[in-house]
Amino acid sequence: MGRPHRPLLDRERIATTALDIVDERGEFSVPQVAKRLGVQTASVYHHVDGRDGIVELLRERVASAIESETLDRGPWDTALAAWARSYRAAFAAHPRAIPLLTTSPVRAPRVLDQYERAVGRLIDAGFALPDVMPVIIALENLVLGSALDLAAPESMWELSDESATPRLADALGAVRGSRTDQAFELALAGYLAHVRALLEAS
Known part of the structure; x- marks a missing residue:
């Protein structure tokens, strides 16, 4: 045979x-x-190497969809925003993997390389070293929370009696387009404004 x-x-x-x-x-x-x-x-x-080894394979697989080269393009804040959008899309494709991957240490070399590039970009932009990881972790919190939101139903509020919550009903009715995308872009803009101010103060 x-x-x-x-x-x-x-x-x-x-x-x-x-x-x-x-x-x-x-x-x-x-x-x-x-x-x-x-x-x-x-x-x-x-x-x-057991279950932990498979988790790192999963991390590499999901993260391979992130366009890490965006970190090398344009001004640091434009690069960071583009990386965030790609990061969000990659994890939104596998939302059930998020709790698994965010509760185990990052060991995969190709994923660590993305962090190395992000850290280098922030240091080169002039951020104080103690600020670098909080800036990256805050961005991840924003990205991963929004990735989970993308997996949620478009309508998260079920109003059986709109007369009981009229202002909520009006606000929901006024949403145009994807509420998740709008919320993400709003949060990203606020995050970047704060981080720019942090850089100016450093």
Whole structure:
């Protein structure tokens, strides 16, 4: 019997399968991944360092959709805004992965490289070193919260009796376009205004 042209198991297939499970259930286990791939659990451990290793594969897979080259374009604030929009889109595609990825340490080299580029861009712009990580973390909080919001129903308020909450009903009726996109751009503009002021004061 000839050997298969393609290995039965590799890191890419493990990542794809684990992400499929997370997209469906919001969690995964190594035995679940192995079962879906049709292999023994021990076989998965030959390719990754346990569950934590798979989490980092997921992080790399989701983050690979972020256009990190935006950090190199234009003024620092324009670059940061473009990176934020791409970051949001990448994670909005897999909202159930967000709690998993935000509660485990970042180890994946390709993801750490994006942070290195963001840090370098802020330092080169003149930010004081103690301000750099708070600026990045605040942006991530904004981005990831909005990515989760994108996965929510467009109408988050169900008014069975509009007469009981007339001003809320009017405000909801006045929204034009995507409330999530508008809220994100409003928050991003406010964030950037504060960060520009922080830079001027440093």
